[in-house]
Amino acid sequence: MTKTVCIQGLGFVGFAMAIAVASAKNINTQKPLYQVIGVDLDNRIGRKKIKEINDGEFPISCNDKELENAYFDVLKAKNFKATTNTNYFKKADYVIVDINLDVSIKGEFSNIDFDNFKNAIKTIGQNIKKDTLVVIETTIPPGTTEKLIYPILVKEFEKRFDKEINPKLAHSYERVMPGPEYLSSIINFWRVYSGIDKESEISCEKFLSTIINTEKYPLQKLSSCNASELSKVLENSYRAINIAFIEEWGIFAENIGVNLFEVLNAIKIRPTHSNIRNPGLGVGGYCLTKDPLMGYVSKNHFFKNFSGEFPITKKAIEINNLMPFRTYEITNNYIKEHNLNKKILILGLSYRDQVGDIRNSASIDLAKYFLKNKYSINSHDPLVKEEISSELGYLKKLPKAELFSGIVLTVSHNFYRELNILNWLKNFKGLFLDANNILSENNIQKIKNKNINLKIIGRGDL
Numbered sequence: 001m002t003k004t005v006c007i008q009g010l011g012f013v014g015f016a017m018a019i020a021v022a023s024a025k026n027i028n029t030q031k032p033l034y035q036v037i038g039v040d041l042d043n044r045i046g047r048k049k050i051k052e053i054n055d056g057e058f059p060i061s062c063n064d065k066e067l068e069n070a071y072f073d074v075l076k077a078k079n080f081k082a083t084t085n086t087n088y089f090k091k092a093d094y095v096i097v098d099i100n101l102d103v104s105i106k107g108e109f110s111n112i113d114f115d116n117f118k119n120a121i122k123t124i125g126q127n128i129k130k131d132t133l134v135v136i137e138t139t140i141p142p143g144t145t146e147k148l149i150y151p152i153l154v155k156e157f158e159k160r161f162d163k164e165i166n167p168k169l170a171h172s173y174e175r176v177m178p179g180p181e182y183l184s185s186i187i188n189f190w191r192v193y194s195g196i197d198k199e200s201e202i203s204c205e206k207f208l209s210t211i212i213n214t215e216k217y218p219l220q221k222l223s224s225c226n227a228s229e230l231s232k233v234l235e236n237s238y239r240a241i242n243i244a245f246i247e248e249w250g251i252f253a254e255n256i257g258v259n260l261f262e263v264l265n266a267i268k269i270r271p272t273h274s275n276i277r278n279p280g281l282g283v284g285g286y287c288l289t290k291d292p293l294m295g296y297v298s299k300n301h302f303f304k305n306f307s308g309e310f311p312i313t314k315k316a317i318e319i320n321n322l323m324p325f326r327t328y329e330i331t332n333n334y335i336k337e338h339n340l341n342k343k344i345l346i347l348g349l350s351y352r353d354q355v356g357d358i359r360n361s362a363s364i365d366l367a368k369y370f371l372k373n374k375y376s377i378n379s380h381d382p383l384v385k386e387e388i389s390s391e392l393g394y395l396k397k398l399p400k401a402e403l404f405s406g407i408v409l410t411v412s413h414n415f416y417r418e419l420n421i422l423n424w425l426k427n428f429k430g431l432f433l434d435a436n437n438i439l440s441e442n443n444i445q446k447i448k449n450k451n452i453n454l455k456i457i458g459r460g461d462l
């Protein structure tokens with residue numbers, strides 16, 4: 001019989017996961033393995049999202065045709081729908097939790113609000129069957145599964161079932177990469193998991209093996225949910241720290257006339273150093289900006305006896321938060337020095353290339369510095385679907401370059417890579433700043449030959 005899977009939270013992760021699960025097929029019959037029900041909040045945004053999904057309007061902005069096609073296929077097969085009705089949890093054999101758990105990245109480092117998260121888990125506990133497996137994919141501070149989620153489920157089970165019935169619970173974090181390989185990054189990638197007990201562990205392994213290509217990407221079992229949670233926040237913290245580390249060398253390189261990208265390419269040849277990061281505008285997005293805070297949050301909430309302070313991580317977050325200021329400063333200094341008017345165009349608003357997600361975008365932080373310093377700004381991004389605050393002067397169509405005295409290219413969308421940049425810049429007289437090493441070497445040379453003022457973050461050789 002087809003099993004039912006409820007996905008709680010239909011955001012960037014939950015929606016894609018829902019499609020991955022609904023696309024899983026019985027290898028013999030090629031029939032869908034699961035009936036998938038996505039559950040989101042009964043508020044204005046939630047209802048809008050659900051209507052879009054059920055009406056066949058692809059709800060996120062991305063350029064992964066595979067995800068888009070799979071979405072239309074599962075709608076046609078009628079094994080995926082979205083709802084705000086939490087009663088559907090009653091039918092679930094599996095519940096996947098993909099809701100957000102926000103941590104404030106400004107001010108107090110331990111600023112986290114568990115209320116919505118706790119309510120979400122309580123709703124699951126009030127509705128699921130006694131043998132439903134709950135899989136937590138949300139990124140959470142180490143300790144949350146054992147010390148917060150499990151007790152809530154147990155409490156709700158005690159109200160409805162015999163005392164001996166324990167909830168089945170596992171943690172298995174997402175590594176989904178929004179972008180051109182969105183769906184594939186769920187199905188064709190390594191997955192870590194752990195169960196609260198042996199039964200949950202086995203059930204989670206069986207379930208994941210029906211979704212993920214485990215022949216090529218074997219599952220990695222960790223020995224506790226604490227370990228699995230820590231694994232997620234540590235891998236993202238590692239990346240954030242790597243970026244902060246390169247930031248200081250980027251500044252040095254720019255000041256001593258060195259092209260840091262050339263240096264990094266020479267270093268990356270060593271297999272031990274192949275994932276060293278690049279200098280750039282800054283760290284954005286929902287994950288890298290908050291996940292490094294999770295260790296600190298964990299200690300404050302669940303492991304109060306631990307006295308460590310995560311000083312390196314904290315410093316890295318501080319550096320990363322300040323990165324866009326440097327791009328602002330370079331542009332501002334140039335504009336002041338040349339007595340130009342304060343009109344800026346920002347090309348790219350999303351937090352990374354080929355996606356429309358603007359959460360914690362470094363481009364928006366950059367825009368805020370300009371606004372704070374009385375600049376008039378316009379911004380452009382071909383992929384953003386969300387409403388943009390009017391102060392960012394968002395333009396759907398690329399304006400004439402000569403209307404601005406500074407242009408900052410921030411995101412490596414194909415649109416900008418494919419633009420005939422030289423033609424577009426032919427009457428431009430200000431500063432063109434490439435904040436993420438987006439221009440090709442060929443275009444850099446052509447721009448220089450035309451005597452256009454060009455700066456690139458991380459390059460002191462121009």
Ligand SMILES: NC(=O)c1ccc[n+]([C@@H]2O[C@H](COP(=O)([O-])OP(=O)(O)OC[C@H]3O[C@@H](n4cnc5c(N)ncnc54)[C@H](O)[C@@H]3O)[C@@H](O)[C@H]2O)c1
Pocket residue numbers: 008009010011012013014039040041046098099100101116119120137138139140174175176177178286287
């Ligand atoms: N975005 C990424 O690239 C990525 C990658 C890996 C892991 N993650 C992690 O996955 C989790 C989800 O991230 P996201 O980007 O999808 O977030 P998101 O904000 O896009 O989506 C979260 C969704 O959950 C819904 N929601 C919140 N509370 C709910 C509730 N009580 N019941 C039902 N729905 C509820 C929200 O309305 C929203 O639609 C986060 O923990 C994130 O850190 C994200």
